[in-house]
Amino acid sequence: METHGDQRAMAEEKFILIPGRTSRQGCGISEGKFGTNYREEIQTLQMSPQDMARLQLKDGDWVRVATEHGSVEVPVVAAKADELPPGVLFIAYGELSSRLMGADTHGSGMPTSKGLDVTLTKCSPPEMPAGRHTPAN
Amino acid sequence: MIDRERSGAAEPELKIVEDATCTFCGCVCDDIELHVQGDRIVEAKRACVLGTAWFLNHHVEDRPACLIRGKPASVEEGIHEAARILAEAKYPLVYGLSDTTVEAQRVAASLADWLGACLDTTTSVCHGPSGMAFQGVGEVTCSLGEVRNRGDLIIFWGSNPAESHPRHFTKYSLMPKGLFVPNGRRDRTCVVVDVRKTKSAKAADIFIQIKPRADFEALWTLRALAKGLELDARQVEQDTGQPLAVWQDLVERMKRARFGVIFFGMGLTMTRGKHANSEALLALTRDLNRHTRFVCKPNRGHGNVTGADNVVSWRTGFPFGVNLARGYPRFNPGEYTAADVLARGEADAALILASDPMANFSQPAREHLKRIPYVALDPKETPTTRHATVAFTVATYGINVPGTVYRMDDVPIPLRPAFPSPFPSDQEILEGIERLVRQWKYPRPQPGLSLRPAAAGSLHR
Numbered sequence A: 001m002e003t004h005g006d007q008r009a010m011a012e013e014k015f016i017l018i019p020g021r022t023s024r025q026g027c028g029i030s031e032g033k034f035g036t037n038y039r040e041e042i043q044t045l046q047m048s049p050q051d052m053a054r055l056q057l058k059d060g061d062w063v064r065v066a067t068e069h070g071s072v073e074v075p076v077v078a079a080k081a082d083e084l085p086p087g088v089l090f091i092a093y094g095e096l097s098s099r100l101m102g103a104d105t106h107g108s109g110m111p112t113s114k115g116l117d118v119t120l121t122k123c124s125p126p127e128m129p130a131g132r133h134t135p136a137n
Numbered sequence B: 001m002i003d004r005e006r007s008g009a010a011e012p013e014l015k016i017v018e019d020a021t022c023t024f025c026g027c028v029c030d031d032i033e034l035h036v037q038g039d040r041i042v043e044a045k046r047a048c049v050l051g052t053a054w055f056l057n058h059h060v061e062d063r064p065a066c067l068i069r070g071k072p073a074s075v076e077e078g079i080h081e082a083a084r085i086l087a088e089a090k091y092p093l094v095y096g097l098s099d100t101t102v103e104a105q106r107v108a109a110s111l112a113d114w115l116g117a118c119l120d121t122t123t124s125v126c127h128g129p130s131g132m133a134f135q136g137v138g139e140v141t142c143s144l145g146e147v148r149n150r151g152d153l154i155i156f157w158g159s160n161p162a163e164s165h166p167r168h169f170t171k172y173s174l175m176p177k178g179l180f181v182p183n184g185r186r187d188r189t190c191v192v193v194d195v196r197k198t199k200s201a202k203a204a205d206i207f208i209q210i211k212p213r214a215d216f217e218a219l220w221t222l223r224a225l226a227k228g229l230e231l232d233a234r235q236v237e238q239d240t241g242q243p244l245a246v247w248q249d250l251v252e253r254m255k256r257a258r259f260g261v262i263f264f265g266m267g268l269t270m271t272r273g274k275h276a277n278s279e280a281l282l283a284l285t286r287d288l289n290r291h292t293r294f295v296c297k298p299n300r301g302h303g304n305v306t307g308a309d310n311v312v313s314w315r316t317g318f319p320f321g322v323n324l325a326r327g328y329p330r331f332n333p334g335e336y337t338a339a340d341v342l343a344r345g346e347a348d349a350a351l352i353l354a355s356d357p358m359a360n361f362s363q364p365a366r367e368h369l370k371r372i373p374y375v376a377l378d379p380k381e382t383p384t385t386r387h388a389t390v391a392f393t394v395a396t397y398g399i400n401v402p403g404t405v406y407r408m409d410d411v412p413i414p415l416r417p418a419f420p421s422p423f424p425s426d427q428e429i430l431e432g433i434e435r436l437v438r439q440w441k442y443p444r445p446q447p448g449l450s451l452r453p454a455a456a457g458s459l460h461r
Helices: A023-031 A036-042 A049-054 A095-099 B049-056 B075-088 B102-115 B128-137 B144-150 B168-173 B215-226 B233-240 B244-256 B275-288 B305-316 B338-343 B363-371 B383-387 B426-441
Strands: A013-020 A045-047 A062-066 A070-078 A088-092 A116-123 A132-135 B003-006 B014-020 B032-037 B040-045 B066-068 B092-096 B118-121 B153-157 B189-194 B206-209 B259-264 B293-298 B349-353 B374-378 B390-393 B404-406 B412-414
Touching: A023 A036, A023 B049, A036 A088, A036 A095, A045 A049, A049 A070, A070 A095, A088 A095, A095 B363, B032 B049, B040 B049, B066 B075, B075 B102, B075 B349, B075 B374, B075 B390, B075 B426, B092 B102, B092 B338, B102 B118, B102 B305, B102 B349, B102 B404, B102 B426, B118 B305, B118 B338, B128 B275, B144 B168, B144 B259, B144 B293, B168 B259, B189 B244, B206 B244, B215 B233, B215 B244, B215 B275, B233 B244, B259 B275, B275 B293, B305 B404, B338 B363, B349 B426, B374 B383, B374 B426
Parallel strands: A013 A088, A045 A070, B092 B118, B092 B349, B153 B189, B153 B259, B189 B206, B259 B293, B349 B374, B374 B390
Antiparallel strands: A013 A116, A045 A088, A062 A070, A062 A116, A070 A132, B003 B014, B014 B032, B032 B040, B066 B390, B404 B412
C-alpha cells in the first residue's frame, strides 16, 4: 500500500466505521456529484469529541482510514454533541466510503457497507485538496 | 393537475403545477406546488430540503444528448452503438432502474430478457437482504396511510429519516392527527434504535443506543422476551450494549400498543448479518401479532426503487438478481447480483440505468466495469457516465417525464411533469435499443428456416 504523510504523531488506532446518509449528501446528489457540496460532504470523516481529544486531533486534521480492502485520506471533524460514541467513526456514503468495503457479499448481493473494522492514523494534508485514495495493492 | 398561467411583462411566463410528485426518496410526496419559469423550477412549496434540491437543480443542462467514447454523437448513433455492444455480449448485465418510471423499468426488463442478461436493481445494495428475508419469513405490512391513522408506537431501527426522508415524521409516522390517533404526536410514542444518536434520535421519546453490529442479538433478545423466556441479564447487556431492563420495557410497550410499526433501514441490511438481521426483525413483528397488531416496513431510499421491485417481480417472478441467460428466470443473490457479477469479472458488457455503480460499488467491481464496454443513462453527469462507452443524457422523471412510480408502501403514484426536456426519456432510449436487439438477435423467421437466434457474428452493422 502506498504511504503518505507524517505518522510520527499517532500510532494506528482501531475504530468501527459507519457510512450513512446525510441531508447535505442527499442535496449534493441533486446539485451534481462533481459539485463542492457533495465532494466536501463525502470526503469528511466524523469522530466523537472524546476520541478527538484523546488522539489530540483538531477539526481539519488529516487522517488515513484503512481496511484490508483499501485506504482513504480525509480531513476529520468532531461529531456534533453526542451523535457518535467513542470508538465509532462516521462518513457520508460516496466514492470514498465505497473504497473501504470488500467485494464479498456473502451470498446476499450486498457488500458489508456499514460497521467496517478500520485502522486510523494521522497523516499530512495533501497538496491537492480532499479525497486521496489508495486501493489495496 | 391544475396549471395556472400568468403573464409577466419582462419575466418569463410563470406556470404553477399543483400536486406535483417528488421522486427523490421513497416517500414520493405528491402534494408539491411547483413554480416554473421556462425550463427552470424556481420554487417547490411543501418540499423538504432534499425535495427542494431535487426540483431546483434539475433544469435543462448544456450537455450533449449522447456521447460515444467521450465524443458527441446523435441519439440514433448512440442507440445503434448501445444495441451493438449489448447484443454482441455473451454475459450482459442490466443494472439500476430505481430512479426512473415504471414504464421505463418495464422496457428494461424486456430488453434484459431479449439479451439473456443478468437483471439487477439498486435494491440488491439497499434492501436486497430484506427482500431475501421477506421470502424466508413473510412480511406483516400495511400502507403509510394506516400508519398515519392508526400507529401509536412507532419504532425506527437502523434508519435515520430525519436526514434521508425528511417528511416521513410530518406526513406519515409521527406528527399527523389520524382517525385513531386524534392528538397526533401526543398519541404516539416514538422509539429509535441505532448505534449513533442521529438527528432522528433527537425526535424520539426513547433512544436505545446499541453496540455496533449487535442488531441481530438485540432483536433476538426481544423475540425471547416477547415469548416470555428468561434471559441472563449480564449476557444481554454484554451482547447488545443495553441492560435487560431496557429491552423488557420496550417489549411491554410493544405488547401494550394498539398498532405498532417498525420502520427499518440499511443499518440492518448493510451490516454484518444482513438478511439474517432483517429476518430477525420480520420474525419479531410476526411474533408480536400474538399480542396486538404490529407491522414493519423498510424505509426505501430511491424514488422508484419500490417500483423496480414490483416491475421485476411481475416480469420475472423475482424482485432483483435475476439471470435470464437460459431463457427462463433464475434468482440467486450473490450469484446474479450486480456487485458480484462485476467483482468476479463475469459480465462482458452492461447497461446502467439511473444509478451510479462507479461511485457506490467495491473497488474490484468498479475496476471490472471500467474494463468492459457499457451504456449509461442519467440526467446528470456522474462517475458512471464519465467512464461509459455510450452515455445518454436523459430527461428527468417526474420533472420532465410523466409516468408512474411506487411509493415505499407499494402504492402507485402518478407523475405530473413541470416542463418538457429536449432530451429523450429513459423509456425512449430503451425502446430504441430493444427494437434493434430484437431485430438482430431474433429476426422474423423465414419459411423453412430455424427459429434459433441468429449468431452474434451475423448482426447487422
